[in-house]
Amino acid sequence: LxxxxxxxxxxxxxxxxxxxxxxxxxxxxxxxxxxxxxxxRYHEKYIRSGRQIEDNLGSVKKILVLKLRGLGDAVLGTPVLKNIKALMPNVTISLVTFNFSKPIFENNPHIDGLYGISGNPEPNELNELLKKLNAQNYDLVINLHARNFSSKLVKKIRARWKINRSYFLREKYSDVLIGSDHKLDKSSIERDLDCLRAIGLKPQDKNPEIFITHEEDKWAEDLMAKKKMDPSKKLIIIHPTTNNSYTDWGLDRFINLASQLINNHGHQVLACFPEKEQSISDLLVEQLKEIYVHVGSLRQNMALISKADLMIDNCSAPSHISSALKIKTLVLLGADYKNIYRDSEIYKENCFIFYKNVPCRDSLWSRCLPPDPCQNKVCLDHPVEEVLKKSLELLNK
Known part of the structure; x- marks a missing residue:
């Protein structure tokens, strides 16, 4: 002035x-x-661009990462942790995520401290978490999805520097703000890794990863034996539900597909559900007696997915988990842009994405959601016979 x-x-x-x-x-x-x-312009280019952090990376000892999104987004956030540890091996990494997403990060060797929080926390819970975080005196905070709640949380965390990845909002308390490059189909993984690129780091590996313990692996084997599943037969796991109507292929189609895989091709099909979807599990068993079903915790379902020959799923978390576990995966994509949650460089081998390039798709899914939700679901019009054919191709690879 x-x-x-x-x-x-x-x-x-x-x-x-x-x-x-x-x-x-x-x-x-x-x-x-x-x-x-x-x-x-100087402030934006040299200060908020991350240059001041890049010049002082050697002094960064403690990093806090926030990934406050859904289960699938949590899986897609794991490459950031892996690359930080590979490029800055002497730092300690803590992570804050929603309580329901904590199992995704459990047993991850790159994480030194894991904190959970409710989706709509009471003041006491929030204050308790902030007390623990502020006691750590972090050098760097990286918020991998800066929207409302997470941004407000970061604002209250004491740290030397803060990075927010926000493609829609601008705020003044972040030292580095990762903005949009206006590529609608840029993958979520690449957008997260932009936080590291902004401070001079060059990510080497963007494959998500999940870690199953020996005990969990043994539990899955014992459960399969208890259910008298045949180890000589191929195992297909399906997850026929989703929280979003615009990504729901439909239970009837899943039943039709599973029936043909079992009765016409001699494979085994296991449907995995969280406990809150018990009623859907019961309905599935009523209509298809030959199917195997497991209703349990996320870690249990992850262990079972690791034993599958093929995972078939809507565009939801289980298919991200199977991909991270290097299991063949078939995804039935709905309204989402193809590459945002399914990076083409990752989903190219042993994976297949059913995707219809319909003209009604837009970046905010405004034609899919309430108050006038789409009833036609043309983006999910993937014929059962085509899905069956591609499933058999993947199984025989």
Missing amino acids: TDASLNFLKKWILLKGMREGFEGLVFSLMDTVTVIMGYV
Whole structure:
């Protein structure tokens, strides 16, 4: 402001801009605004771009990462942890996620501290978490999805530097703000890794990863033996439900597909559900007696998925989990853009994505959601016979 004021006085008084009257005043003010905008540009390019963190990376010892999104998004956030640890092996990494997503990060060797929080926390819970986090004196906080709640949480965390990945919002308390490059189909993984690129790190591996313990592996084997599943037969796991109507292929189609895989092709099909979907599990068993079903915790279902020959799923978390576990995966994509949650460089081998390029798709799914939700679901019109054919191809690879 001092430079801008001096510039105005110089133009208005010393260079006699006042003699030009109103026009002189306008041009003096415009020249002053140019000085101010120059400082703003410097601040955006050299300060908020991450350059100041890049120049001091050697002093960063403690990093806190926040991934406050759904289960599938949590899986897609794991490459950030892996790359930080690979490129900065001496730092300690803590992570904050929703309680329901904590199982995704359990047993991850790159995480030194794991914290959970409710989706709509009470003040006491929030204050308790902030007390624990602020006691750590983090050097760097990376918020992998800056929207409302997570941004407010980051604002209250004491740290030397803060990075927010936000493609829709701008705020003043972040040291580095990762903005949009306007690529609608840029993958979520790449967007998260942009947080590391902004501070001079060069990510090497963007494959998500999940870690199953020996005990969980043994539990899955024992359960399969208890259910008298035949180890000589191929095992297909399906997850025929989803929280979003615009990603729901339909239970009837899943039943039809599973019936043909079992009765016509001699394979085994296991449907995995969380406990909250017990009623859907019961309905499935009523209509298809030959199917195997497991209703249990997320870690249990993850262990079972690790034993599958093929995972068939809507666009939801289990298919992200199977991909991270290097299991063949077939995804029935709905309204989502193809590459956002299914990075083409990852889903290219032993995976297949059913995707219809319909003209009604837009970036905010405005034609899919309430108050006038789509009833046609043309984006999910994937014929059962085509899905069956591709499933058999993947099984025989």
